[in-house]
Amino acid sequence: MGREYDGILDRLESKEAEVFLRGSAADVLFECARCGQCCLGGAYTTVDDQDINRIAAGMGLEPENVNRTFTTSDPEDRPGMRMIKNVGPENSCTFYDGENKGCTIYELRPAICRTHPMMNARQGYRLTLYNHCLGASNLINILRRELENLCANRYHERLKSKQKVLKRLKIKLLIHILQRQGSKEKSEVVAQLSGIKLPLDMNDLRKASLAYLLLSIDAKELDGYKYEGIQRQ
Helix, strand or coil, rough: CCHHHHHHHHHHCCCHHHHHHHHHHHHCCCCCCCCHHHHCCCCCEEEEEHHHHHHHHHHHHCCHHHHHEEEECCCCCCCCEECCCCEECCCCCCCCCHHHHHCCCCCCCCCCHHHCCEEHHHHHCCCCCCCCCCCHHHHHHHHHHHHCCCCHCCCHHHHHHHHHHHHHHHHHHHHHHHHHHHHHHHHHHHHHHCCCCCCCCCHHHHHHHHHHHHCCHHHHHHHHCCCCCCCCC
């Protein structure tokens, strides 16, 4: 158990993990503004067998029925991957409810939707700031404001001065994103190995995640961001 735990810690200290953890911290802080932008337009949602089986079980359908009714072939022809159909004049996701501005299968939604828009699955779950996303814009404004007042953030000072606190936060961020992706069993194993109690205290995690982003993000990244709103015909 100790060796496995040490292995987790080692992986979390890598450069690749830093990219992943920044995205996870942003995901903790992100609040959807329900603009619907990520469910409309030309973008498409990829699903694999695990996604299909979860949707099928939740809807009381056979996986083959879900595939036939709600998905189409992957344009990149990747093995085991399909895409959710887009429908209607706004080319929206077939599961999007335009009237209520929400997902009709939210609790069953695909893994890629669970981490969008903060984490880009195509780029190894790299932190991504979409300039058409109102929720992303709101988060950017928070980060810009907090960067100007770092000395007032006691979580920031703790993370800077205590490596043990920082390492524990990284493990919590790993657990958080595993849960978001639907990997409940994996998250429970990591929590058990690290002695972290579930469920996570999300209020504390949000404060610590903000401090972590302030430590790891470059102000220049925020300077280049410009919210462009929702462009529709």
